[in-house]
Structures are given as C-alpha cells and as structure tokens.
Amino acid sequence: MPPRQHQVPSSIDDWKRSDDYHNSFLIPKDDVLNAVVENNKEQGLPDIAVSTAQGKLLNLLVRSTGAKRILEVGTLGGYSTIWLARGLPADGNIVTLELSAHHAKVARENFATAGFASQIEVIEGPGAESLAKLHPEHAFDLVFIDADKPSNVTYFTEAKRLVRPGGIIIVDNVVRYGRVADLEYSDANVEGVRKLLLAIKGDQDVEATTIGTVGEKGYDGFIYAVRN
Template sequence: MAVSSRFADLPPTTIHDWARSDEYHNSFLIPKDPAIDYAIHKSKEHGLPDISVTEAQGKLLNLLARSLGAKRILEVGTLGGYSTIWLGRALPEDGHLTTLEISEAHAKVAEGNIANAGLTNKVTVKVGPAAETLKTLSPNPPFDLAFIDADKSGNLTYFLEAKRLLSKGGVIIVDNVVRNATVADPGVSDENIEGVRALLEHLKADKEVDATTIATVGGKGYDGFLYALKL
C-alpha cells in the first residue's frame, strides 16, 4: 500500500529516536517530580514489570482529567500506582479515584507509592479480578473518567462495565490498542490482540459511545490508545 506523507523522504525512525524525542519535550513541559521518581524506583525495586504509561502519557491523563473537571475516576489496572498518581493529582479536594488491581503484591507497592504522593485520602485500591470487582460498583454517583490498562483479553468486559458506571459525557480511555500495528495485521494473533479486536468490533455497532484510536510512539515503542465518549 502506497503511503503519501510530507515526511516520506526522511529516513525511518526507531524507538531510540522516539525516546530521545520524549526526553527532549518532557524537559520543557514536565518538571522533575520526586513522588513520580519514587514510584518508578519502588516498582523496579519490587520487580514489577515496566509496562506503565510513559511520563508524557501520564501527564496527558492528568491534563485530560483536569479538562473534564473529573471528580470521580475509575482505573482498571493499578500495577505500581504510576498512572494512579497522575490521575489522582488531577482531582479536586472532594474528588476520588477507585483503582482495581488483581495482584496483592502489586497493590501493596502501589499503596506505598500513593501514600508517598500524599493521595491516600483520594484513592481506594481494590484487590481482586477486575471483572468481578466492577460488578460490585455502583453508578450512583457515576464516574466521570475511566482508564483501562489491564489484561487486554478483558478489554471488552472492562469497557462495558466502565460504560455502565460512567455519567453521560464521561470518557473511557483504553491503553495499548495498536500494539506495534499487530492489531491491524490479520496474520498475527494472540489473546492480547484478540482482546483489542473484540473491543473494536463491539464499538463498530455501539450507539451509546463515540470513539477513536490515536496511535503513539515514544520511549516504550509504537502503540496507541482508544478514546471513547459516552453519549
């Protein structure tokens, strides 16, 4: 397939270029943050996988939550609490974030990181399979924003529950939906890819939301997120 681009004559870029670009832009726009650095250090110290959002993506989540004026946020997939901290800081004084994590060990690390960031009073970590925990949550009052970044095979389940819990005009963000363009390759398949495909197939006919996918490159590779608005 021929691709037309104003950058067609430039040499291909690599993850090293994307990481350098992230670092350059972040140096102007994201000040050094002891609580964020602490969360990264403690997550590595306890052997958590390095699969959190990038620094720029964390800042984007924070800005989106602030732009929405979100008072109640739902997060599916806590890991070490890195994205939780970015989102929690966007909340007003009376705001609250509920984050779901399947691993007790991960949740313990996250709680320490959240406490170090001074957000314990704004964040509740619920431990257990998210598909089960979500069913116990009430939409009264509704959530304003949901961020889904857990096992990709559960994407559709998590999305449908998040939609149930969201207010009209609320936003759902689903991470890792491009996966180095493998989702669009019919010759490639695994449970993560199929989880994204199932969500996309559902969204094609879901009249209760309007959504788009934004591809991204950065220090952690070529991926993207889905942004959905509850109508």
C-alpha cells in the same frame, strides 16, 4: 501547498530521544514520581506503566474536563493513578482495581508517598468481579482501562454502565506495534483488542477513536471514547 516533510525510518531510540527532549521543556523533574518508579523497580513490578508524557496527558485530561470521580482498571504500582490524582480537586477521588495483592501493596505505599492515600481506594481481586460489584452513588466521570487485554470487552461494557453521559473511557495498548491491524498475526492480547473494536463498531452508546502513539514505551495507542 506546504512542502512535504522528508520521511525517514525511525526506531524506539528515536522515539525515546524525542520524548526525553520534549519532556525536558514541558515536564519538570519530579522527585516523588521518580521515587515511585524506583520503588516499583525494587519491588519487582514489570516496567509496563504509562510513559511520563502519557501520564501528563492523563493529568491534563482530568484537569481540563473537571473530572472528580475516576475509575481505573489495572493499578500496577499506581504510577498512572498518581498522575490522574494530581488532576483532581480536593474533594475528588479514584477507585482503582488490581488483581495482584503484591502490586496493590506497592501501590498503596506509593499513594502514601505521593500524599493521596485518602483519595484513592484500591480494590483487590479479578477486575471483572470487582466491576460487577460496583454500584456507586454517583457515576464516574472518567474510566481508564489498562489491564489484561483479553478482558477488554468485559471491562469496556462495565465502564459504559459506570460512567456518566458525556464521561470518558480510555483503553490503553490497542495498537501494539501495529499488530492489531496485521491480520496474519494473532495472540491473546491482540485478539482482545480486535474483539473490543468489533464490539464498539456500531455501538450507539459511545463515540470513539483510536490515537496511535510512539515514545519511550514504543509504538502503541489508545482508544478514546465518550459515553452518549
């Protein structure tokens, strides 16, 4: 048997250092995305977008699955949206939903900076209402959900309706420093994830798993589901 690795306590400083180290080899310096991050900061947006490595993972998933039609729930400043858009073919497109008019404005600026203004449609308003109004001619290939956690079940249910068989649904921030699994802990975000897990359990429409992550954004994880 291989020797057991020596286990030592770690912290977000260790995780960030690891992210920075690996990214230095695998993800080139990106002036456009750096400008997007700076614009988001200057415009007062919260620093809650996906990490660099997570953005690259989204990009690679789009490329490897050949996705052409993407739905995103929760635009913020469009950082994750741009990573997704970079994986699209020339005739691909993204519909992204954002509650805040200010966030949507900043995102549109960032999409223009990144050269994707014509491929990304931003729909403003409450996510549940916007989803209910969506009846696209063609089903989506991939749905990325990264919005208010108490509405997770609503977003996931609509995503199942809107994604094609074999399509992918990703729900971000479902581990939350392990608090979701700590039954003595409760807040609205944690309960939103627990309700989603309960809804997925036994759901014959999807096959799903949770992948825990650590990195510059801390200890969290995402649900990866495939529509049957």
